[in-house]
Amino acid sequence: MAKELPATAKAVVIGGGIVGCSTAYHLAKLGWTDTVLLERKKLTSGTTFHAAGLVGQLRSNANITELLGYSVDLYNRLEEETGLATGWKMNGGLRLACNEARWEEVKRQATTAQSFGLDMQLLSPTEAQKLWPIMSVEDVVGAAFLPTDGQANPSDITQALAKGARMAGATIFEDTSVTNIRVERGKIQGVQTNKGFIECEIVVCCAGQWTREFARRFGVNVPLVPVQHQYLITETIPDMPRNLPTLRDPDRLTYYKEEVGGLVMGGYEPNPILWAEDGIPEDFHFTLLQSDFDHFEPMMELALGRVPALETAGIKELVNGPESFTPDGNFILGEAPELKNFFVGAGFNAFGIASGGGAGMVLAEWVAKGEPPYDLWGADIRRFGRPHFDDDWIKKRTVEAYGKHYTMAWPHEEHQSGRPFRTSPLYDRLKSVGACFGEKLGWERPNWFADIAASETPEDIYSFGRQNWFAAVAREHKAARETAVLIDQTSFAKFHLAGPHAAAAIDWIAAGDVLRPPGSVIYTQMLNDHGGIECDLTVTRLDENEFYIVTGTGFATHDYNWILKNIPSHMTFALSDITEQRSVLSLMGPLSRDIMAQVTNDDISHEGFPFATGRMIEIAGHAVMALRLTYMGELGWELHMSVEHAAEVYDALMSAGAPLGLRNAGYRSIESCRLEKGYRAWGADIGPDHTPIEAGLGWAVKMKSGRDFKGRAAIEAQKKEGVRKMLACFTVDDPDVVLLGRETIYRNGERVGWLSSGGYGHTIEKSIGYGYVRNPDGVDKEFVLDGSYELDVALTRVPCKVHLQPLYDPEMKKIKL
Structure with missing residues (x-):
């Protein structure tokens, strides 16, 4: 007798491939025994049944490697647990x-x-x-x-996961298609199927190649092809x-x-x-x-x-x-930013079998606990943005990503398809003077500038050694340290927060003290309940209940979603994304004040315009919001203005600065300068798995304020109990050593971590890397500084020095080595 659909369920999983079955299995194992999996036809009948079944583990991201390793551990025990053959062989x-x-x-x-x-x-x-x-x-x-590593029979291993799910209490229905999801006032009420309605609040869509079109019906964007x-x-x-x-x-x-x-x-x-x-x-x-x-x-x-x-x-x-592929070659996991409690597991780029066990575990944890077990930014659905709504763009980029599946993974490699897609008003100007552009979330951004007069070509030539733009970035870096540079950072994500409870709202989600007087610019993190850094951004207080928030280009969707989700529901506020309306020019360097003085009548002296303040000034007859801050370690301002005024403001600055040595610069010089000054990069040096205390950012947390904020309890506990990892800086004397990140850190001959980022400091003339020194028995400054260190670079041990202070002090113009 056929089972009848239940009237209610705690969660409904859509899709009976390996990822759907794995998710149901893990939800049931977590005690969610009223999980229901619905498959429109038969289990594995979509794309799982014809997968090749290779299972590899290594990726460039530690946590995705861990996810794949979990798959192997699961497959090793699954046959014994369920009694079903899986075809799993750990044959390497x-x-x-x-x-x-x-x-x-x-x-x-x-x-x-x-x-x-x-x-x-x-x-x-x-x-x-x-x-x-x-x-x-x-x-x-x-x-x-x-x-x-190994191989598996895709259909067998999926059937074993399905049996394991049933054994743990989940229910599976084949030949049951989901025809609709009922959503009222932004909340999921349940799913309509060809056999009836199931009331539920959580849907996990693991529908493979059907996911994009299905999710789009409910306003959810899943970019796969x-x-x-x-x-x-x-x-x-x-x-x-x-x-x-x-x-x-x-x-x-x-x-x-x-x-x-x-x-x-x-x-x-x-x-x-x-x-x-x-x-x-x-x-x-x-x-x-x-x-x-x-x-x-x-x-x-x-x-x-x-x-x-x-x-x-x-x-x-x-x-x-057919297999589902994505524009960046990584799979898609997580809660959709557009619809609460709608989770996605799709787009596995022909390694769904390798990912299936771990992806199902991660999704189940995300559903049951409201967060993934560890940072999965590389696979997070919130990494996407505006270009990923465009079908033509997605197709072009996905074709390129597929074609690069086995090509060389060069350092700093840029995609070429679908460009340009989003440009600043200065794109043509910068291109005409030698800009070599990179792309982030569809935005064209200058990476470096070729010397056209010296017959340099603005084109990257890739290698594992020093690439062809090394000397160009050195020029820009030198100008930032000695004269000034102007950088188009229009691609920054920019949000406006206002409303009766705006101040209380942002005070709750920001770890830094954002309740400073209007005109203050505050660098702050936003933390999860474990104290992990979910957002790293700047907040300018415009008025009592009005704030201007700026974050990195690639984090636009993620940070907007984080802010929206974590403000308490009883608060009244309005959050808007104004990225497209505002251009940003960053003027950085010791002569930036001299240049500013020629283009504005406003007081930009140190006394009249202190560090970490912002206000409206006039440049070239246009209103500009000037924020005095830096990510390069030099005197400087971010200049925010309406996009229609950007060209005239740029021209005025370049005209005034040319006699003083003002130079166009790009993002690679920013990276070089920030490494010397010790500024952290979210997605590399800091993220949800790292706290401000571990990252050396405790000074930015408002512990002395007495006010509560999200993550405070975790930070208090860490300050009391100590930490087991600490971010440190490493320098290498050998000029031929190129650090890229993920190089192994050895302390006194023992492996203690890996580099989270790497590059070159053109002022100190050394390769620089950052990474966490780990010790299960605890880490403090003495432990870090007391060790003798080496880095493993392409399996060669290289001596290095460790530092906990910035390598460069712009006030004293000193190199601290």
Whole structure:
């Protein structure tokens, strides 16, 4: 007798692929036994059933690597727990390098793996061939081997997760499609299905390639695109070992796994084909697309050079199935910023099986506890913004991201597709004088300026060494320290907060003292209940209950959502995003006051315009909100104005500053200067897993105010009990060492952490890195400074010095080493 739908549920999971089943499994394990999973057809019938099933763990982000490692741990025990076969084999994973640049990339990946506690062994071509005897290694420089990687049968492992979910109390309904979600006054009331209505407050949408169109009906943006992905299955190959590791050959764009004595071989072609651009067919399930041998032929030719046995192997099937890909190649997790209690797990870029166990765990924790178990910014749905609503832009960028799946992951690499999309009023001016632009959240931003007169070309040339813009950034850095620079930072996210309770609201969510007199500019963090840094921004108090908030370009959606969600519901306020209305020019450097004095009649003396204050002034006949602050460690102002006035203000400043040595500068000089001055970067040095005390930002927290704020209790406890990690700065004397972040930190020969960011300081003329020194028994300043340190850079130990104070003091013009 068929089960009847329950009238109510605590949470409804939509989608019976691996991520949906994993989410239901983990919710039930957390005690949410009235979780209901709805699958429109049969479990695995969307895209899970035709996945290749390779499970790799290493990513450039520690927490995503941890998520993938959780999948492996789960798959190791799932068969025993449920009694269902999963096809899981921990047979390891090989990754080849066939040129010196790729070998450098692999060595840096091995350092990253070491930093994150993952075993990754470097092998010679001969050693690699012993593990994979049927491959040719004439062109192989070296290889990396991860013993704990493996492979699984996607359908089997999903069915095992589904059984585990049922065993823990969840209910699963197949052939049950969700036709609507009832939303009233911004709150989910329940889901309508073809078999009835289920009252619920929480929906977790794990609908794979259907997710974007389904979520859009409820105002939720999920930027993913179905892309055709093909792999070949061979007949049995004589004398082929059954214990082969999975193999990735990125220089040939291909991957391999052994399957019942034959091979599965697929790849990521540079010219992928999108699918279902006009919508997914109504009855699409357990369905493959027509094989496209012509399109696959280049992959086959590349594969034949690696595995000659493929030339005579029988072809069982060329599988062509759509997979969901995203514009940045990372998957999408979390609560949608547009609709409370609507969670998303989708866009897995053909590594859904590797991610499935961990992604389901993370989503379940997020639902049950209101937050993920750790910072997952790289996969957070709130990383997206305005360009990700544009279907054409998403398609262009996703095609590029797919094509780069196996290409070199160069440091500082920029995407090229869909550009320009968002530009400041100065874009053409800056381009004409040599700007080399980067892109963030669709915005074109100057990274550095070429010297056109000296025949420099404003174009990045990528490498793992010093890149071609190194000297250009040195020029801009020198100007910032000695004269002045002007930087277009129009892309900053800018919010306006006002209303009867605006002051009380922002005082609650800001860890810093934002209740200073109007005209004050306050640098502050916003914390979660664990004291972790959720936002890092500046607040200008305009009036008693009016505030101007500025944060980083890429954090626009995240920070807006955080503020909106965490102001108590009884407070009355209005928060608006005014990013598009305001341009920002940052004038920084010791001569910036001299330049300002020529373009305004307002008092900009130190006494008349102190640090951390802001007010309206006039430049070139236009009203400009000038904020005296710096992220470069020099005297300077951020100048905020209406976009229509930006060009005239820019021209006035450049005209006045040219005789004094004013120079255009870009974001890479900002990075160089901020490293020297010790300013933290959210998403790298600080984030939800780091508190102000751990990050050396305790001075910015209003502990002495006596006022309560979100996260205060956690900070009080930490100040009393101490911390187990502390952010420190590291410098390297060897000029040839390039620090990029994720290099392993060794203290007295013991691994204690990794660099969160790295770069070069052109004033101190040294490579600089920041990272947390960790010790389970506690860390204090004495512990940090007492050690002898090395950094592991591409598996080479490099001596370094540790610092807890800024390397550069602009007041004294001193280098502190």
